[in-house]
Amino acid sequence: MYVSKILNEVSKEFARIETVDAVVLSGSQTSQIHDEKSDYDIYIYSSKSVPLETRENIAKKLTDNYVIGNTFFEDGDELNLVGDLGFDLMYRNLNWVKDEINWVWKNHNSKVGYTTCFLYNVKTSKILFDRNGGFKKFQDELNQPYPDELVNNIIAKNYPLLRTKDASYYDQLKLAVERNDVVSYAHRISAILASYFDIIFAINKQTHPGEKKLISYCEILCSKLPKDFKKDVENVVISIGTDNMLPAIDKLLDELDKILV
Numbered sequence: 001m002y003v004s005k006i007l008n009e010v011s012k013e014f015a016r017i018e019t020v021d022a023v024v025l026s027g028s029q030t031s032q033i034h035d036e037k038s039d040y041d042i043y044i045y046s047s048k049s050v051p052l053e054t055r056e057n058i059a060k061k062l063t064d065n066y067v068i069g070n071t072f073f074e075d076g077d078e079l080n081l082v083g084d085l086g087f088d089l090m091y092r093n094l095n096w097v098k099d100e101i102n103w104v105w106k107n108h109n110s111k112v113g114y115t116t117c118f119l120y121n122v123k124t125s126k127i128l129f130d131r132n133g134g135f136k137k138f139q140d141e142l143n144q145p146y147p148d149e150l151v152n153n154i155i156a157k158n159y160p161l162l163r164t165k166d167a168s169y170y171d172q173l174k175l176a177v178e179r180n181d182v183v184s185y186a187h188r189i190s191a192i193l194a195s196y197f198d199i200i201f202a203i204n205k206q207t208h209p210g211e212k213k214l215i216s217y218c219e220i221l222c223s224k225l226p227k228d229f230k231k232d233v234e235n236v237v238i239s240i241g242t243d244n245m246l247p248a249i250d251k252l253l254d255e256l257d258k259i260l261v
Contacts, residue, residue, distance in 0.1 A: 003040070006062065006081065010042055010089070011128035013058045019048040021094045022135040024125035039086035043125065045094040045135065049075075055089070062087075097122055097138050105142065110153040112161065113194030120207035146205035154202035155260070158195035162253055169195070170249060177246065185240050192249060193236070196256065200225065203259070226255035 011023040027041030044050065052069050055077055059066040065080040076090040100118050103109050122135075123142040130136055163170030169192045176184035197218070201208045204222035215230050226232065232252045239248040 003085065006085075006087065007040070007042070007128055009062065010058070010087070013061065014044050014050070015129045015131070017046070017050060017054065020044060020046045020050065020129075021131050022127065023129040024127050024135060026121050026125040027088075039088055042087060042089050042128075043121075044089060044091050045097070046091065047093065047095075050091060094134055097135070101138060101141055104150065105147065108147055108149040108153050110150065110157040111198075112157060113191070113198050114208055114210075115150075115154050115198050116201065116207040117210050120209050123207055124209075142207070146207075151202045151205065155199055158198050159260070161195050162192060162256075163249075170246075170253070173249065174246065182241060185245065189236060189240055189245075189249070192252075193233070196252065199256065199260075224259060226252075226259050228255060 007025060014020045014023050022043075022045040024043050024045070025040065026043055027039070056066075056068045059068060059077060059079055063079050063081050067078040070076045070078060074090055074092070076088055079087040079089065081087065100122075104111075104116060105119060119142055122138055125135075125139070127135055127139075161169055169188050173185065173188040173192070175181075176188060197214050198208060200218055200222060204224050206221045209217045209221075215233055218225060218229065228251075232248070232255060235244070235248045236252050239245045
């Protein structure tokens, strides 16, 4: 009840600003997997930047524990409320959603890892305020069938990087082993897993949920998974820096090959 009151208050305050198009709740709290440690991600979509002074005035109405103007990843504020409740407010332009849908969803352009991650964010958001229904319109587009061409393009871009192209991630990891470049171990395995999961979600025609709890998301959302999926992913991670690192990657990718045939 307390959280609902805060969300209503936040959306009401931003709805008063004419340039604000939509306010939505997203992130872990709108996913199928969340816990007491999950914070509340609120996205404010506007045609013009909301002034810092306005943002601070809104924050002051809710708490005296806040940080305004974080720009480490994207423009945002942090509000800390009673009971260690964390509310992250992030600011975007609604045209950004339009551009991302056009680039990825409509024109089927793929990326190296996390291709549909932002689309998942939009698709699964809970609308708190939508001035002209623009955000709901975008969600309706993303609830159409997953494009086959996008599936193919995600595989085409990410699969060769794993180990079949020259200077693949696997080749780079082998070179890192020869050099005993321990920092590169983690870097290259992270890249392998990013492309691996991008392929997994694509072949299951699921938008990518992001960086957290990916094994659990796959088990819930994906009907087509490699044999020993969970065990193999976990073995890759725990093998970093050991003699089993390359064999663990081989096993992971061998099983992926089998479901791509």
